[in-house]
Amino acid sequence: MEAGALENPVLRARRNxxxxxxxxxLRGLSxxxxxxxxxxxxxxxxxxVREAWPAISEFGVGFVTTNDWNPVTKHFGAxxxxxxxxxxxxxxxxxxxxxxxxxxxxxxxxAPARIRRPVATLIDLLAAxxxxxxxxxxxxxxxxxxxETVEPALQSVLGFLPIFGxxxxxxxxxxxxxxxxIMAIPIITSVTREVFETVPGDLKEASYALGATRWEMVRxxxxxxxxxGIVGATILGLGxxxxxxxxxxxxxxxxxxxxxxxxxxxxTLAAQIASQFAGTPSELQRASLVYLGLILLAFAVIxxxxxxxxxxxxxxxxxxxxxxxxxxx
Amino acid sequence: MTNRLLGAGVxxxxxxxxxxxxxxxxxxxxxxxxxxxxxxxxxxxxxAPLMSKWQSDYASKSEETVTYGAIGSGGGIEQITNRTxxxxxxxxxxxxxxFEEAGNVEQIPWAxxxxxxxxxxxxxxxxxxxxxxxxxxxxxxxxxxxDDPVIAQLNPGAxxxxxxxxxxxxxxxxxxxxxxxxxxxxxxxxxxxQVGTSTQVKFPTGVxxxxxxxxxxxxxxxxxxxGYVGLAYALSNDLSMPxxxxxxxxxxxxxxxxxEAAADAVTEIxxxxxxxxxxxxxxAKDAYPISTYTYVIVPLDSEKAEALKRFVTxxxxxxQEYGPDLDFAPLPKQVVAADxxxxxKIGG
Amino acid sequence: xxxxxxxxxxxNLKRRNRFNRVVEASATVAAFLAVAVLVIVVGSVFLRGIGxxxxxxxxxxxALFGESGGGISNAIVGTSMIVGIAALMxxxxxxxxxxxxxEFAPGRVAHSIGFVLDVLNxxxxxxxxxxxxxxxxxxxxxxxxAGAIALAIVMLPIVARTSQEVLTLVPGTLKEASHxxxxxxxxxxxxxxxxxxxxxxxxxxxxxxxRVAGETAPLLLVSSIFAPGLLTEPGEALASIPIxxxxxxxxxxxxxxxxxxxxxxxxxAIVLLLNVVARAFYARSRKRMGA
Numbered sequence: 001m002e003a004g005a006l007e008n009p010v011l012r013a014r015r016n017x018x019x020x021x022x023x024x025x026l027r028g029l030s031x032x033x034x035x036x037x038x039x040x041x042x043x044x045x046x047x048x049v050r051e052a053w054p055a056i057s058e059f060g061v062g063f064v065t066t067n068d069w070n071p072v073t074k075h076f077g078a079x080x081x082x083x084x085x086x087x088x089x090x091x092x093x094x095x096x097x098x099x100x101x102x103x104x105x106x107x108x109x110x111a112p113a114r115i116r117r118p119v120a121t122l123i124d125l126l127a128a129x130x131x132x133x134x135x136x137x138x139x140x141x142x143x144x145x146x147x148e149t150v151e152p153a154l155q156s157v158l159g160f161l162p163i164f165g166x167x168x169x170x171x172x173x174x175x176x177x178x179x180x181x182i183m184a185i186p187i188i189t190s191v192t193r194e195v196f197e198t199v200p201g202d203l204k205e206a207s208y209a210l211g212a213t214r215w216e217m218v219r220x221x222x223x224x225x226x227x228x229g230i231v232g233a234t235i236l237g238l239g240x241x242x243x244x245x246x247x248x249x250x251x252x253x254x255x256x257x258x259x260x261x262x263x264x265x266x267x268t269l270a271a272q273i274a275s276q277f278a279g280t281p282s283e284l285q286r287a288s289l290v291y292l293g294l295i296l297l298a299f300a301v302i303x304x305x306x307x308x309x310x311x312x313x314x315x316x317x318x319x320x321x322x323x324x325x326x327x328x329x
Numbered sequence: 330m331t332n333r334l335l336g337a338g339v340x341x342x343x344x345x346x347x348x349x350x351x352x353x354x355x356x357x358x359x360x361x362x363x364x365x366x367x368x369x370x371x372x373x374x375x376x377a378p379l380m381s382k383w384q385s386d387y388a389s390k391s392e393e394t395v396t397y398g399a400i401g402s403g404g405g406i407e408q409i410t411n412r413t414x415x416x417x418x419x420x421x422x423x424x425x426x427x428f429e430e431a432g433n434v435e436q437i438p439w440a441x442x443x444x445x446x447x448x449x450x451x452x453x454x455x456x457x458x459x460x461x462x463x464x465x466x467x468x469x470x471x472x473x474x475x476d477d478p479v480i481a482q483l484n485p486g487a488x489x490x491x492x493x494x495x496x497x498x499x500x501x502x503x504x505x506x507x508x509x510x511x512x513x514x515x516x517x518x519x520x521x522x523q524v525g526t527s528t529q530v531k532f533p534t535g536v537x538x539x540x541x542x543x544x545x546x547x548x549x550x551x552x553x554x555x556g557y558v559g560l561a562y563a564l565s566n567d568l569s570m571p572x573x574x575x576x577x578x579x580x581x582x583x584x585x586x587x588x589e590a591a592a593d594a595v596t597e598i599x600x601x602x603x604x605x606x607x608x609x610x611x612x613a614k615d616a617y618p619i620s621t622y623t624y625v626i627v628p629l630d631s632e633k634a635e636a637l638k639r640f641v642t643x644x645x646x647x648x649q650e651y652g653p654d655l656d657f658a659p660l661p662k663q664v665v666a667a668d669x670x671x672x673x674k675i676g677g
Numbered sequence: 678x679x680x681x682x683x684x685x686x687x688x689n690l691k692r693r694n695r696f697n698r699v700v701e702a703s704a705t706v707a708a709f710l711a712v713a714v715l716v717i718v719v720g721s722v723f724l725r726g727i728g729x730x731x732x733x734x735x736x737x738x739x740a741l742f743g744e745s746g747g748g749i750s751n752a753i754v755g756t757s758m759i760v761g762i763a764a765l766m767x768x769x770x771x772x773x774x775x776x777x778x779x780e781f782a783p784g785r786v787a788h789s790i791g792f793v794l795d796v797l798n799x800x801x802x803x804x805x806x807x808x809x810x811x812x813x814x815x816x817x818x819x820x821x822x823a824g825a826i827a828l829a830i831v832m833l834p835i836v837a838r839t840s841q842e843v844l845t846l847v848p849g850t851l852k853e854a855s856h857x858x859x860x861x862x863x864x865x866x867x868x869x870x871x872x873x874x875x876x877x878x879x880x881x882x883x884x885x886x887x888r889v890a891g892e893t894a895p896l897l898l899v900s901s902i903f904a905p906g907l908l909t910e911p912g913e914a915l916a917s918i919p920i921x922x923x924x925x926x927x928x929x930x931x932x933x934x935x936x937x938x939x940x941x942x943x944x945x946a947i948v949l950l951l952n953v954v955a956r957a958f959y960a961r962s963r964k965r966m967g968a
Contacts, residue, residue, distance in 0.1 A: 022863035027781050033773035034782070034790050037837065040830050041797050044808040051811050071502075071529040102707035110701055111708070119708060121956065126715045128952045130891020132919045133941045136926040137718050140725075140934060144550075167493060170550070171536065182718075185711055213697035243801030246893045250926060254500035254537035265536050270803050270894075275539055277807070277898055279372075279404025279502040281528050283430060286407065290807060297804050304799030305792075366913070367904045369818060381741040384905060396914075398902025413818050414902065539927060546929035566929050 045297070052294045055287035063291060069256035071281050076288035078295055083258045084266040085296075087173050088248065089241040091262070092180035097234050099181075100188035105218055107189075108196040120193070127186035135250030138179045143170030143251060146178075151263050166261030171253035174262040176271075179247050184237035191236060191311065195229030196222055232311030239303040242296065245270035269296040367394035368636050372405015372418030373504050374541040375559035376440050376623045380418070382651045387643055395640060401540055403502010403528045409434065409626050415633050416640075417626040420444075420504020421528045422603035433629045436601050437671045438622040439644045441592055441658045444508040445583045445619065447568035448555040449548050450475055454487040460574035461516025467555060468496050468513065469523060470534035475553065497547045497556030500537030502528040508621040509557040511607045557619075560588070561656040575618040577611040587617035589658040598667050622664075627675055634676025641672055722945055726938030734939060738907050739921065745932050749940050751907045755821060755915035759900065760890050762825035762911060763832055768882045770829075771836025772871075779844045780866060791841070798834035805830050806895035814899050821908075821915035827895035832885035839884060843877025844870060846966050876962025883955035887948050893919035918944045 049056075055063065059076065066077020107120055151168035158164045199222050207217040223230070253265025254275055269292045280286040370380075377399035384395045398404075402419035409417030410431040423436055446464060448457070453475060463480055466472035472479060476489040499506045507528045514521035524530050536554075538547040544556045545566045555571075560583060563570050572580035581587035591606045594613030598604055606620040625644070627637050645668045649659050660668070733748060740747025774794070778787040809827040813820070847870050855865040871878065896917050903914040918940055925937035 019861035019864070023861055026776070026863040026866060030773040030777035030781060033770045034777045036770055037774055037790065037797060037833060038793050040833065041793055041800070043812070044800060044804060044830075047808045047811045048804060051807065068531075070531040072525040072527045072531065099707050099711065102704040103711055106704040106708040110704055119712060122712050122715055123708075125949060125952060126711065128887060128948050129715075129718060130893070130919060130944055130948060132891065132893040132922050132926075133722060133945060134718065136922055136937055136941055137721055139926050140938075141721055167495075169536070182714055189711070213693050215697040215700040216693065218700075239799050243799075243803070245801065245803035246897070246923065250923070254539065256500075256531060256537075270801055273803050273807070274894055274897060275500060276502075277810075278400040278901070279402070279407040281403050281406065281502050282426070283410075285529075293804050293807050296801055300799050300801050300804075301796055304795065308795050369902065369904075369914075371902050385741055394904050394906075396902065396904035400902065408902075411815055413814055413816070542928045546927065549929055562929075 048290060048294050048297055052287055052290040054284055055291040056294075058284060059288070059291070063288070064295065067258055071285055074282060074284055076285065076291075078269070078292055080256050080258050081267050081269045081272050081292055082295070084173065084176075084252065084268040085242050085270070085299075087262070087266070088177040088180055088252070088268060089238055091174070091177035092184050092241045093234055093238055095177075095181045096184040096188055096237055097230075100185050100192060100233070100237075101223075101230065103185070103189045104192040104196050105222070107193055109214060109218065109222075123186050123189055126182070127190070131183065131244060131247040132250075134179050134182060135247035138175060138247060138251040139170075142178065143175055146170055146172075146175050150174075155263075162260045163262045166259070166263045169253070169263050169265065171251050172261075172263050172265050173252065173259075176248045176252040176266075176268070177262075179251060180241040180244060183244060183247070184241055187240055188233045188237040191233035192226065192230055195226040195233070195311075199225050228310050228313055232307045232309075235303055235307035235310065239300055239307060242268075242303065243270055243300050245274040249274040269293070269299075367396045368416070368633060368640055369396045369398075369414045370405075370416040370418055370625075371398040371400050371408045371414045372626075373402045373420050373623050374399040375402075375420050375442060375444070375504055375561070375621070376418055377541070378559075378561045378565070378655045379440055379648075379652060379657050382655065383644055383648045386648070386651065387640065390647075391639065391643070393636060393639070399540065401499070401501040401528075402504030402507070406431070406502070406528075406626065409628070412628065415628075415631060416637060418623065419528075419626060420621050420623040421507035422599070422601065422605075422624060423626065428601065431626070435627050435629055435671050435674055436603065436624050437627065437641060437645075437668050438602055438604060438660070438664055439625045439641060439668065440623045440649075440652065441588060441620070441660055442623065442656060443560045443583060443588045443591075443617050443620040444505040444557050445560050445563050445570050446509075446555060446557050446573065447545070447548055447563040447570050449552060449569065450490065450492060451552045452488075452490045453492075453569075454484065454489070455569060457487065457569075457571040458483045458574065458580050459571040461513060461520075464573075465513050465517030465520040467494055468498070468532055468535065469520060470496075492553035495551050495554040496532070496535035497544050497551075497554050498532045498535050498537055499529075499539070499541075499544060499557075501539045503540075504528060504621065504623065505541065505557055505559055506530060508607060508619055511605070512619045515608050560584070564656050573618055575611075575613075575616055576608050577614045577616070579614050581615045581617050583617055585653050585656055585658045587615055588620040590614075591616035591618070591620040592622075592658060592661050592664075596661075596663060598664065602667055602671055604664070620658075629675055631676070638672055638675050641668075641675075645669075645672075719945060722938055722941045725935065726940070726942035729935045729939035730942060734936075735943070738905065739916065741905055747936070749918065749921055749936070749943065751903075751916040752918045752921040752940065753943070754907060754909060755900075755903075756890065756917045756919070758909065758911055759821050759824045759828060759896070759915055759917060760886060762822065763828035763889060764882065764886055766825065767829040767832035767885060768836055771833050771881065771885070772840045772878060774833075774837040775840035775844050776866060778841055780862070780870075791838075794834040794837050797830070798838070801894075802827075802831055802892055803894040803898075806898035809895060810898045819900050819902055819914035821900055821911040821913065824896045824900035824915065824917070825911065827899060828889040828892055831892060831895070832889050835885040835888055836881045839881030840874075840878050843874045843881065843962065846877070846963075847873045848966060873966065874962065876958045876965060880955045880959040880962065883951050883958065887951035887955065890951070891919055891944055891948055893923050896920050897923065 064078050067079040068075050068077045147168050147170040154164045203221050207221045248268050249271035252271055255265040273289050273293050276289055380397050388394055402421050405417035405419045408414040473494055474491055476491045510526045510530055514526045538544045541558050541562045544558050545562045548554045548556045570583050574580055590613050591609045594609040594616050595606055604622050608618050609616040645665055736750050737748035738751040778790050805827050809823050813823040851869055855869050900914045901920055903916050908915050922937050922940050925933040
């Protein structure tokens with residue numbers, strides 16, 4: 001580092017006391033900061049396990065598959081909430097991924113340069129809306145629309161499917177899933193857009209040269225090339241969806257059972273914690289809530305890590321590909 | 330090498346310094362003493378309207394601030410057990426187990442009201458009679474439509490639409506749930522067997538909402554919905570209330586008068602000051618069958634014992650005059666006497 | 678690849694072109710659908726909230742139960758204090774973490790810290806709330822300060838990651854020139870690297886603040902029971918705009934709903950403004966570094 005400079009006797013004389021303290025001070029401070037970050041995550045894991053312990057020792061691993069949440073008999077299980085989390089997130093991804101891909105294709109291939117940036121910015125701003133406001137909108141605007149229009153329509157066309165059976169309701173799995181879709185779209189879009197922009201121009205041009213239409217080019221070049229990134233983006237969106245507590249708590253109805261109808265009220269891991277944490281009749285129930293949190297934490301961390309590994313690996317491919325054109329930011 | 334040691338040493342010193350600063354500043358924040366830092370309470374949403382009045386009146390009379398979070402009786406019990414608040418408020422008396430977990434606390438009834446069913450039925454009758462069998466059947470999911478024969482039988486001549494019934498219940502820990510399930514369990518054995526009595530139960534069907542506000546909102550927004558709320562909420566939100574049958578086979582109008590009748594009929598006060606007003610004896614002809622006291626739960630050994638004593642004394646005394654306007658009945662004399670004895674124990 | 682052999686079959690071309698146009702149209706529709714949702718949501722907030730928005734609303738604390746005519750002054754002050762304290766903690770720490778990983782840490786350590794930051798970023802905020810509750814609230818009481826700590830933990834990875842990105846972009850030539858002149862490491866960092874990266878660092882800070890200004894979940898657990906009136910003591914629980922919106926959204930009273938929309942309008946305005954400013958700083962900083 002400064003070795004070269006220090007060999008010069010003139011310059012070495014210039015290193016005064018301030019420098020002798022300054023370097024180690026900066027190193028120490030910044031190292032401390034890094035330690036804080038590590039401590040934070042370690043602390044979170046420790047605290048969650050500690051608070052959940054009474055429930056862990058009472059119910060063991062079977063908690064994960066138990067379909068019951070009964071405060072009177074003090075028998076609790078995570079199954080209804082795992083079910084709700086999986087169902088709402090799966091639907092959100094099912095809807096968000098194609099829409100996000102379409103948006104990214106539009107932004108990278110179709111949009112005239114002038115409106116590319118404003119539209120991209122607007123979609124990114126969708127991610128900035130605080131989720132409690134999406135929940136408010138869900139309760140007062142989307143919910144009634146679901147109950148009056150969307151769900152009856154779905155039922156009249158596809159009512160033979162059990163997932164569209166039951167009574168239309170403003171609150172339930174479907175409404176929550178739609179809110180999650182709105183949250184997931186900007187995330188998936190921004191990552192896939194980044195990945196699409198790294199596709200080497202020559203590959204695209206080669207495809208055109210062979211007479212492909214734009215869609216064919218996308219299908220033959222862009223999508224396969226970006227496969228890792230798309231998967232990574234989708235999983236990142238999944239991570240966001242499963243962790244959302246507030247907006248889902250506002251629109252999912254707070255039921256503690258499993259129901260096959262998407263119109264029915266239900267619960268998710270995060271939403272159950274948010275609505276019940278303030279007061280539980282017994283300590284065991286509170287510990288069970290935190291046990292739900294532990295499952296959620298494990299789920300979220302694993303999903304997040306997988307997503308980043310996949311995206312990073314996708315990016316790594318670039319360094320060995322042909323040089324790309326400058327991205328038009 | 331020395332660079333690194335120095336760096337580590339500096340980091341350590343800084344960490345210790347920050348920790349020391351942090352703890353001393355929190356000491357000064359909480360060491361403000363009983364005057365200055367407000368009395369913090371949490372719990373029952375049933376008592377919240379009256380509590381709100383008490384907060385503003387008490388502040389003007391005594392210059393002391395009372396903070397209250399209406400998070401549900403379950404929340405109140407939990408928070409006072411963990412001593413994250415100075416007092417808890419619950420419509421449901423503490424169970425033995427909860428008393429054990431809460432430690433050294435006193436339970437004092439400080440307001441009197443009722444939990445009432447409320448419904449929303451477009452095109453339905455304004456006055457509807459229900460009994461335990463009907464309410465129990467609705468919440469067990471065996472009665473699913475408003476024109477069910479069982480309902481029609483109790484209401485001859487009423488035109489009942491065939492709307493689907495949506496039962497609404499409290500998903501959080503609630504004293505109203507306790508009173509309601511207590512009533513249903515005592516008049517409908519099926520309900521007792523399947524669901525039971527508690528501040529939080531597993532209802533086999535229906536829609537969950539949080540707090541009295543949430544249930545009131547769900548009822549007003551859903552045609553065909555029926556739920557249970559604190560009396561004050563039904564009246565202030567203009568919800569239709571059915572007439573519930575009591576043990577004297579009467580159908581008293583829910584309100585301060587019928588709650589008072591129930592309180593007058595039950596004079597027995599339990600060892601922990603708990604008094605159950607659910608289904609008072611048949612001798613009380615006009616008693617409302619789902620009346621309930623609401624209790625304040627106070628630690629006996631709190632730092633703020635004096636402030637707590639002052640506030641609770643205010644609540645059962647001058648505070649009671651605001652009750653009737655907000656649909657709370659005045660505390661009967663023997664309850665006030667028992668309360669005063671209990672208050673004397675605080676901080677003693 | 679075999680498909681290309683069909684490309685000379687002109688009979689197919691019209692169909693392929695038609696299909697292509699359908700796909701292009703769908704993609705365009707999707708993009709504008711997303712923009713439409715944004716417009717609908719923000720539009721709803723604006724239209725339904727603007728009526729209740731007034732100077733009185735912004736300067737009066739929330740009314741007591743059942744009474745009307747209240748406002749959100751206590752929520753605005755509470756949010757400002759909680760977010761302010763959180764920023765004071767998270768921004769320096771975040772930038773320092775970035776400095777550590779870009780200047781001092783050996784490659785593997787830097788990579789691991791980056792991993793830790795990513796994990797921290799993926800922790801659902803309700804869990805962060807449980808953590809701070811167990812640490813600071815259980816056994817004591819709720820406080821705005823606890824809320825600030827929770828928000829600081831949420832902010833930290835955002836600030837750190839963005840700062841990392843920006844610090845890496847500082848041209849190596851500048852740093853090398855500084856060392857060649859015998860200037861100590863810490864001076865280089867403080868007087869050369871940071872000022873050059875300043876725009877990006879501000880971006881990271883603003884994005885972090887924008888993110889946590891609207892965070893509800895942790896506050897629900899650690900700062901949701903607060904006294905009436907305007908509170909300014911962070912040692913006690915403070916009101917906040919997201920909590921106000923959350924509680925008002927579950928009320929049966931239509932006035933509460935209108936107040937919720939108005940508060941949402943205030944919050945969206947703050948968050949969007951912070952985002953726009955952050956982007957402006959980012960663009961400027963990239964230009965400065967010749968990227």
